[in-house]
Amino acid sequence: KKKHRTEHLNSIANDTHTLIFYEAPHKLRATLKDLLETLGNRRISICRELTKVYEEVICMGLQEAADYYREKEPKGEYVLIIEGKLSDSDEDGADILGEALEKVSESVCRGQRLADVCKQVAKEHGLKKSELYSRFLSDRSHYNGG
Numbered sequence: 001k002k003k004h005r006t007e008h009l010n011s012i013a014n015d016t017h018t019l020i021f022y023e024a025p026h027k028l029r030a031t032l033k034d035l036l037e038t039l040g041n042r043r044i045s046i047c048r049e050l051t052k053v054y055e056e057v058i059c060m061g062l063q064e065a066a067d068y069y070r071e072k073e074p075k076g077e078y079v080l081i082i083e084g085k086l087s088d089s090d091e092d093g094a095d096i097l098g099e100a101l102e103k104v105s106e107s108v109c110r111g112q113r114l115a116d117v118c119k120q121v122a123k124e125h126g127l128k129k130s131e132l133y134s135r136f137l138s139d140r141s142h143y144n145g146g
Helices: 002-012 025-039 062-071 088-109 114-125 129-138
Strands: 019-023 043-048 056-061 078-082
Touching: 002 025, 019 025, 025 062, 025 078, 043 062, 056 062, 088 114, 088 129, 114 129
Parallel strands: none
Antiparallel strands: 019 078, 043 056, 043 078
């Protein structure tokens, strides 16, 4: 029930551990909506039909997941893996990474080579080039059509 789900989510909202839920397809949309409202737009891996022929794993933000399943009919059993709440120091690191990814995106959209941009931006922000490069490639939202 929604009341019980909301109470449970509120009780774990500040947990820094990874959260794992098992969900039936007919409840998935409501659960994603409640997760987004309670936990914010954290990263989520949605695993469908694990160990079966139609196994599928997708990774995105909770907002994107809620939007995705508003359009797509959920089928099969789901395992939801959600990142824990970031500590204050992690949130600062996420801000730095986000700023760096924005710079990379802007430069790539202007035609600069991804590897060169990542090397320069990583040095400016005190990040690892390989981390910035792989994060940029894995996060589709930073392509901005470019």
